[in-house]
Amino acid sequence: MTDATPLLELRGLGVQLPGDGGPRAVLHGIDLTLGAGEALGLVGESGSGKSMTMRAITGLLPPGAQLDGTVRFEGEDIAAMAPSTLRRYRDRGVGMVFQDPRAHINPTRRIGSFLTEALTLNRGLGRRAAQARAIATLSEVGIDEPERRLRQYPHELSGGMLQRVMIASVLLAEPRLLLADEPTTALDVTIQAEVVGILDQLRRDRGLGMVFVTHDLDLALAVCHRVAVMYAGRIVEVRSAERMHEENAHPYTRGLLGSRPAIDHRAERLTAIPGRPVSAFEAGPGCAFATRCAHVQPLCRERPPELAPFRGGLVRCHRVAEIHQETSDGTSSQEATA
């Protein structure tokens, strides 16, 4: 691997799942790269394909799934990996943090056993050495009295505490890539802030690459360098987190931002997007967002738009330049009348 090789590279990634009457596409033409130490957000609603992208990255797809395109980790195609290499990639290359830690930690075993099992079995550490590592890592994720925690069972810990244990267990494997799939969605908002703070700190301290999946665009913008907005199994906009609020251009991104109420004022009306999110296989031959888009033209329904550069980001929309023109004119005329 040279310095130019990205940590993670997705090229033309597509996934089809078996369905009634033939395979159904759930993911389509995903191109993404991620460097070491970089945080990338995947943001979308139900069926947008964000979680399926995560599964494709680990090569853990549902039975019968058909994969197109390539997933490269440190330059190596995971589909071409020998079983032992693939196991090593899943074990030490990539770590995963899920939404519900309770569903991923054995409730009948103590925290200590959960954290040290892989260390003693796979890394050949002694019990004491493994415990010392577990204690140090628990401290690193902000858990107090780590020695006592090792003797506790999962049900004795709160959801936020257990999510930190989950993160600690991932760190013990020393991965280079961290996949976080809605890691704070089940947590209270004050705990969410602490947990994303920890993830962000760890990414910087350890130079981890992180893919952060969430439905909350503002949360993704707060912890990621770049954010990819997904809709119906496709990426519709990629932009740096810093510029997203000023430069967002895809009608769906704009709709998402307008949908979210604010804490500091009441909107007269939220600019809701009509209809409901569709899955990739429900989308027509044209733009997947055409059925809900206020700017739709016949062309949008006929031909799928490409993800193309626009104002410092990438946008998948035939009419993005015109829409930008119209809306920025609108803003200036409003300012003029105000």
Place this chain on the structure above:
Amino acid sequence: MNQQAGRTPSEAPAVSADGLGKVFRVPDGRGGHTTHAAVRDVSFEVAAHGSLGIVGESGSGKTTIARMLVGLERPSSGTIAVMGRDRSRPPRRGAERNRRAHELQIVFQDPYTSLDPRQSARSAVDEVIRHHTSLDGPQRAERLAELVDQVGLTNRQADARPCDLSGGQRQRVAIARALAAGPRVLVLDEAVSALDVSIQAQILNLLADIRAATGIAYLLISHDLAVVRQLCDDVLVLRRGRVVEQGACARVLDHPTQEYTRALRAAAPVPGWRPPGVAR
């Protein structure tokens, strides 16, 4: 908002809770029992046609308050009244139970478990109209069509069973069903929390329209300050069963006086927000 214009100062509050408390008996793990005070000395009012948001994190007691309002839990102390009528004790007879249901309805969080899977939306709503009104056949059909239209369901969706509807559509059915009883108060227990962002916005707009059109009072239970700000005039911040702070949304959320309210506000991801201890 004709109903609101006709409001008089003498009108009883839609909901008033005074010194409300709920103590649960919980096993202590040694074969005995101990007590847990889920709600402690909570007092609030929802003005007629008003809207109050109760916000809190898990364990704050917000759902216990909602359950006491609808009669699923009995208060251990204090009183609750809806439209000036006490409901701190279980109803003595069926007529009283009906009257309480007629006055106050609830919409729950999970649109996937709050409807009968075998019943079409239309039939679910019709059942409630039949129970709570004395409308004849044609009038009932008219009311049904009105409700279906009011919550923005198409005729085809109204005839579908819940399994063929999306989460947002199901929540519209749940709202129509609650409105069918003709309530003066609607309790919304995290009613938009499980919805996708774009759908949540639709339902929030819908709820604002319904309140403007009917003058119904809302009591919104939520963990989300922004949702409360969008839908409610007043807010009550709850923590571990106690009231931390209450008042008009603009006052409490823009100028919180309590540390906990400030912490809740500071933890919510808004444009430009950074997690604690993070600098780039």
